[in-house]
Amino acid sequence: MATINVYLNFNGNCKEVFEFYKEIFHGEFIDLNYYKEMPQMENMPPLPEEFSEKIMHVSLKVGENSILMGSDVIPGMSDPLQVGNNFSISVNCNSKDEADSYFNALSQGGKVVMPLGETFWGAYFGMLNDKFGISWMFNVPLK
Incomplete structure (x- = not known):
C-alpha cells in the first residue's frame, strides 16, 4: 500500500524552513539535494546561476512513519507559487x-x-x- 506525505514549496528559503522544522521535530534529513546537482534536461532552459544553491528536494523524517518534503520553486519552471497553493500530496x-x-x-x-x-x-x-x-x-x- 502507498504512503502519503506532504510536499511543501518555497520561494527560495526552503533550506531555512527545513532547518527550522528539523530543530522543532528533532528529525533527520533523509535527502538533501540542490539544483546544481540536476543535469540539464531537454526542452528546458538552463538553470539560472542564482538557483544553483537552492533546494531541489529535501526529505525530513519526522517520527516513525512521516516524512515532510519540500523544494524551492524556480520561476518559469512551474506555476507561480502563492502561499496557500505551495503544497502537494506526495504518494510513495x-x-x-x-x-x-x-x-x-x-x-x-x-x-x-x-x-x-x-x-x-x-x-x-x-x-x-x-x-x-x-x-x-x-x-x-x-x-
Whole structure:
C-alpha cells in the first residue's frame, strides 16, 4: 500500500524552513539535494546561476512513519507559487503498476504536469493537478 506525505514549496528559503522544522521535530534529513546537482534536461532552459544553491528536494523524517518534503520553486519552471497553493500530496508507491493506476485515475479531468517516467535520481516519478486543483506527486524508488 502507498504512503502519503506532504510536499511543501518555497520561494527560495526552503533550506531555512527545513532547518527550522528539523530543530522543532528533532528529525533527520533523509535527502538533501540542490539544483546544481540536476543535469540539464531537454526542452528546458538552463538553470539560472542564482538557483544553483537552492533546494531541489529535501526529505525530513519526522517520527516513525512521516516524512515532510519540500523544494524551492524556480520561476518559469512551474506555476507561480502563492502561499496557500505551495503544497502537494506526495504518494510513495510500491510498484510502477500501483503508481500508474493512481496517476491515471487522478489525472482524469485534471492536468498532467510531468508524466510518469524514470528520473535521474533513480525513481519512477510524475506530477499532476487533479480536476479539483489539488497537486499530486507519485514516486516509486527504483534503487
